[in-house]
Amino acid sequence: MLKRSTMACLLILFLPAAVPAQTPLKEAFKKDFRIGAALNPGYFTETDAVGTALVKQHFNAITPENDMKWERIHPRPDAGPAGYNFENADKYVAFGEKNGMFIIGHCLVWHSQVPRWVFQNAEGKPLDRAGLLQRMREHILTVVGRYKGRVNGWDVVNEALNEDGTMRKSPWFDIIGDDYIARAFEYAHEADPQAELYYNDYNLEYEAKRNGAIELVKKLKQQGIKITAIGTQSHDKMDRPTAQQIEDSLNAFKALGVKVVVTELDVDVLPAVTRQPTADVSARAEATPNSNPYTSGLPDDMQKALAKRYAEIFAVFLKHKDLITRVTFWGVTDRYSWLNNFPAAGRTNYPLLFDREGKPKPAFDAVMQEAKAVK
């Protein structure tokens, strides 16, 4: 017979080592706002095991990175089933439901990643206003209608503004006129009266563009059109926008009577290759060795600087937690971030909280620290 003390020792020896369970981001911020991630199919089809596990552990809101954009979900010029491809979007929504997540649809009306035929008639000539409105309505009713009651919020219109706050001359604007935004929101509301509806844009921390967004929201509200929140993309740089600019924009939005959702947060750590900060996906630049300095890993001082930058950003968000209902990162791990290829292709960027292997970075700890600091 073994003595009790020997048995206890044996038990301890054979018990698996207690791994300190990492507090999920969504838990740390549960009293403040939802924590979201943009997903590519590797995550929502669960083929990327490491990434999927991170999504389930840390995030309670999801956005499809590309699979609901017009060119993916409605690639062919047909209003019936032949025009649409719901395969990935269906899987994305099912994944969110299975995991009890807040599901975002992204995005209904945008000038990028939309096929050219959308703006043309059967002869290949520009469509007229009535024709394009009809096409827009049909698209929105079909897509939003399909996921009615399942997708909780939609990015209805993306990036309608220029940097100076005027309306972007997109085909939507040119053909329909500036009420295309109001109509898009109306159609989305018609298709799912319960869904939250957002206007989503980048660089809203800069005054001129911010004022454009404020005008746009005011106009919608004056017309009695439902808009739930401004989506501020927050594709940030290490030094821009400043914490003060982020704070100023949140204060300005507060007066509008809408919420704010941070829709696409990441921090570009690489040297700038465009003169102005932009998230316009059509921007292109050449990668040079100087603009791609961290191909074999992010040095410690940069890890620390990134952690500090994330802490400063979250400190502002937390200060405005009554206004902000969600903070979504544009991706999960650095490996699949769009910033490895934007605005210059083939660079090695480090914009998120998890590294290429899915391990939390010092920036992750810094964000968790901020969550604790406000409690």
Ligand code: GLA
């Ligand atoms: C914009 C869009 C997103 C995405 C990013 C880059 O911000 O809203 O869908 O394309 O650009 O990935």
